[in-house]
Amino acid sequence: MLQRRKFIKQTTAAATAGLLLSKNVHAFFELKDMPPVGLQLFTFFNIIDEDVPGTLKKIADIGYKEMESAFSKKGGYYGMQATAFKSLVESLGMAWRSHHVLGAPFKLPPGSKMPTDASGKPITIPPMKNLKDNMQELVDDVAAVGLPFLVCANTPISTTEDIKSSIEVLQKTGEACKKAGIQFCYHNHDAEFKMVDGKVPYEMMLNELDKDNVKFELDLAWAIKGGVNPVDLFNHYPGRFPLWHVKDLDAGRENIMPVGEGTIDFKPIFAAASTAGMQHFFVEHDMPKDAYASITASIANLKKMLA
Numbered sequence: 001m002l003q004r005r006k007f008i009k010q011t012t013a014a015a016t017a018g019l020l021l022s023k024n025v026h027a028f029f030e031l032k033d034m035p036p037v038g039l040q041l042f043t044f045f046n047i048i049d050e051d052v053p054g055t056l057k058k059i060a061d062i063g064y065k066e067m068e069s070a071f072s073k074k075g076g077y078y079g080m081q082a083t084a085f086k087s088l089v090e091s092l093g094m095a096w097r098s099h100h101v102l103g104a105p106f107k108l109p110p111g112s113k114m115p116t117d118a119s120g121k122p123i124t125i126p127p128m129k130n131l132k133d134n135m136q137e138l139v140d141d142v143a144a145v146g147l148p149f150l151v152c153a154n155t156p157i158s159t160t161e162d163i164k165s166s167i168e169v170l171q172k173t174g175e176a177c178k179k180a181g182i183q184f185c186y187h188n189h190d191a192e193f194k195m196v197d198g199k200v201p202y203e204m205m206l207n208e209l210d211k212d213n214v215k216f217e218l219d220l221a222w223a224i225k226g227g228v229n230p231v232d233l234f235n236h237y238p239g240r241f242p243l244w245h246v247k248d249l250d251a252g253r254e255n256i257m258p259v260g261e262g263t264i265d266f267k268p269i270f271a272a273a274s275t276a277g278m279q280h281f282f283v284e285h286d287m288p289k290d291a292y293a294s295i296t297a298s299i300a301n302l303k304k305m306l307a
Helices: 005-019 017-025 052-062 082-091 133-141 160-180 200-209 220-225 230-236 268-269 291-306
Strands: 038-040 066-069 095-102 149-154 182-188 214-219 243-246 280-283
Touching: 017 160, 017 182, 017 214, 052 066, 052 082, 052 291, 066 082, 066 280, 082 095, 095 133, 095 200, 095 280, 149 160, 160 200, 182 243, 200 214, 214 220, 220 243, 230 268, 280 291
Parallel strands: 038 066, 038 280, 066 095, 095 149, 149 182, 182 214, 214 243, 243 280
Antiparallel strands: none
16 A cells, blocks of 8 residues: 555656646547536535525526535435436436435544534534445435436545445445446545555555446545645546546635636646546535525636636
């Protein structure tokens, strides 16, 4: 296993070797060739359950064509069965591509507090099914409606035992998804790039999980906050990142911002989309003050960026 510094150094070396490839694919990934701009609905966690059809219609009117669902205060798929949610999304001219689930029962890390909503109040989360306890049920649920991707949003990685246990759950889920005709992916935050007992959790996942059964949804901003250049990862592990989350960060890498209003240079990242194996990307803004304003700015800036 590589230590964190060695991991970053090795992926950087691979990125340098693949620089010409990244430049050459830029012509292919012009805006007209890119997948439609998608949205991760966690952006609307605080407000979507007040009016699910109305929220989705406004999102569609802003120009989003693809959707990734997440957690709902109503449970299930924003208080609906999967079939009803899919019908609603498609009636608005959008495609439902992916769904987020937890890897294990939700619990806050020691000493942590619940994040706050736009009004400053701690958010509330309903009981949620997870892959450790409800894996087959969750896989069967999305397979029944033909969803192409299921994504583990997070999983315990605080200790070596946590990581080993999580890798076992992810591997079993990947196998179940393959049987069901679904691609399973893992979504990162920045913690996956921090050393645990001398090892990098994200590197352990990349090296130990079956590369066909389990792929990765790279949250570009969280990876950058964790000290890793996404292009380095793409060149070192080509074809393993079919999904992306796209959000921006301020100069201090502390505050999330609409895409194009922060400091991340997205052009070289999108230029390496072919190397990454990217099929869909989803704008996301965790707990924004104004979700509609944020996603409106993000899609406008992305279109300018990728034109």
